[in-house]
Amino acid sequence: MYAKCSSMSEARQVLEGLPTRNVVSWNALATGYVQTGEAYQALKCLEQMEIDGIRPDAVTYTCMLKACAMIRAIGRGKQIHDEIARQELLQNDTILCNALVDMYAKCGAFSEAQQLLEELPCLDVVAWNALVAGYVQDNEAEQAMDCLEQMQDKGILPDQVTYICILKACSMIRALEKGRIIHDNLVKHGLLESDIVLGGALIDMYAKCGALIEAQEVLMGMPSRNVVVWSALITGYVQEGEAMQALECLDQMQHDGIAPDAVTCACVLNACCHCGLVAEGEALFVNMNSKYGLKPSPECYICMVDLFGRVGHLEKAVRLAQEMPYSESLSLWHMLLGACRKWVDVNVGEWAFEQAVKLDKTDGSAYVLMADVYAAAGMPEKAKQIETMRIRNNAQMVK
Missing domain, CATH: 1.25.40.10 (Tetratricopeptide repeat domain)
Incomplete structure (x- = not known):
C-alpha cells in the first residue's frame, strides 16, 4: 500500500x-x-x-x-x-x-x-514498439522506419504507439511521402476517429514537413481537438514564417473553446517579433495574463522587449524590462542595448548597460554593445572609455 x-x-x-x-x-x-x-x-x-x-x-x-x-x-x-x-x-x-x-x-x-x-x-508489438521508440529517441529515424517494415513482414500489426513513433521519425527527417502513406493506413484502419494523440502526431508530422494545408485538414477533420493539436499546427506556421496564419489559428482555437497554453503563446509571440507585428504581439502579451490567466515567462518578456526595440518603441521596452519579475537575464539587456544602437538612444543604452554590468561585469557583449551605442551617437571618447572599462574588468571579447 x-x-x-x-x-x-x-x-x-x-x-x-x-x-x-x-x-x-x-x-x-x-x-x-x-x-x-x-x-x-x-x-x-x-x-x-x-x-x-x-x-x-x-x-x-x-x-x-x-x-x-x-x-x-x-x-x-x-x-x-x-x-x-x-x-x-x-x-x-x-x-x-x-x-x-x-x-x-x-x-x-x-x-x-x-x-x-x-x-x-x-x-509482440510492445517489444517492437520499444525498439522503434529507442531508435527515435536516438534520432535514428530511418532505422525506426525500417522496423515498421520488419514488423509487417513478421505479421505483427502496428498499433497506435507504433504509428506515433513512426510519424515522429518522419517529422525528424521530413519524410513527407512516407508520412502520407502512414496517414492512408490510419484512415484505412479507422485509427484516427477516436485517438486525439495519434491525430496530434499526424498534424505535427505534416507541420514539421511544411505541409501546412494537409496539417490543417487533419485538424479540422478531427471530431475533438485540444490545445496540443492546435499548438502543433500553430508551431508549424511559425516555423514557416507564417505569423498571420499562426494568429488566425489562435483565434480559431479560441472559437473552439480552447484557451492557449504558455508554450503556444510564446511561440506566437516569437513569430510576431520576427515579423514585426507589434500590435498583435502586444495584444497577445496582455491577454496572456488578463484573458488566459497565464504568467508570461522570461522568454516572453525578452521577446516583447526585442519586438518593441526593433520598431523603436524604446519607452515600452524599458517599461517591460522594469516590470519583468525576473530581470536577471543578460539576454534582456543585450536586446535593449542592440535596440539603443539601432535607434541611437544613449540614455536608455547607459541604463541597460548599467543593469547588465550589475549582473556580470565580465560580460564582454555588454561592453561591445555600449561602445557601439556611443559610436553610433558620434561619441568616440565615450566608446574608448567603455573599452578601457572592459579591459579593467577582464571582460572577454565576444568571438
Whole structure:
C-alpha cells in the first residue's frame, strides 16, 4: 500500500519489520521504487534479496530491467539478461521479454534488442514498439522506419504507439511521402476517429514537413481537438514564417473553446517579433495574463522587449524590462542595448548597460554593445572609455 502511494520510506520500514520476507513483498517495494523514479534503490532491492536468500522471479527481473532502462545501466542489464537466460525464463513470458528489449533499446544497444526480436518467439508489438521508440529517441529515424517494415513482414500489426513513433521519425527527417502513406493506413484502419494523440502526431508530422494545408485538414477533420493539436499546427506556421496564419489559428482555437497554453503563446509571440507585428504581439502579451490567466515567462518578456526595440518603441521596452519579475537575464539587456544602437538612444543604452554590468561585469557583449551605442551617437571618447572599462574588468571579447 505504501509503495503504491509513493511513500517509499514507510514501505521500506514495513518490509524490514516483517518477521519473514518473501519475493512478493520485495517485488512490491522494488516496483514502488521504479514507479517513483528511484532506479538505484530498486536495484539495491535485488542485491538485498540475494543476501536474504530469496530467489527473484520474472516479476522481479521485469522490474529490475525497467530500473536499468531508466538509468541506462547497460552493464547491469546484461548481467540480469544472463541470469534470466540461465533460468530459462524467456521462453513463454511476453512481459519479461518485452522489458528486456525495452532495456536494450533505451540503453542504445540496438543490435542486442534486434537480435532478441529475431530469436525470441514470445515477443509482440510492445517489444517492437520499444525498439522503434529507442531508435527515435536516438534520432535514428530511418532505422525506426525500417522496423515498421520488419514488423509487417513478421505479421505483427502496428498499433497506435507504433504509428506515433513512426510519424515522429518522419517529422525528424521530413519524410513527407512516407508520412502520407502512414496517414492512408490510419484512415484505412479507422485509427484516427477516436485517438486525439495519434491525430496530434499526424498534424505535427505534416507541420514539421511544411505541409501546412494537409496539417490543417487533419485538424479540422478531427471530431475533438485540444490545445496540443492546435499548438502543433500553430508551431508549424511559425516555423514557416507564417505569423498571420499562426494568429488566425489562435483565434480559431479560441472559437473552439480552447484557451492557449504558455508554450503556444510564446511561440506566437516569437513569430510576431520576427515579423514585426507589434500590435498583435502586444495584444497577445496582455491577454496572456488578463484573458488566459497565464504568467508570461522570461522568454516572453525578452521577446516583447526585442519586438518593441526593433520598431523603436524604446519607452515600452524599458517599461517591460522594469516590470519583468525576473530581470536577471543578460539576454534582456543585450536586446535593449542592440535596440539603443539601432535607434541611437544613449540614455536608455547607459541604463541597460548599467543593469547588465550589475549582473556580470565580465560580460564582454555588454561592453561591445555600449561602445557601439556611443559610436553610433558620434561619441568616440565615450566608446574608448567603455573599452578601457572592459579591459579593467577582464571582460572577454565576444568571438
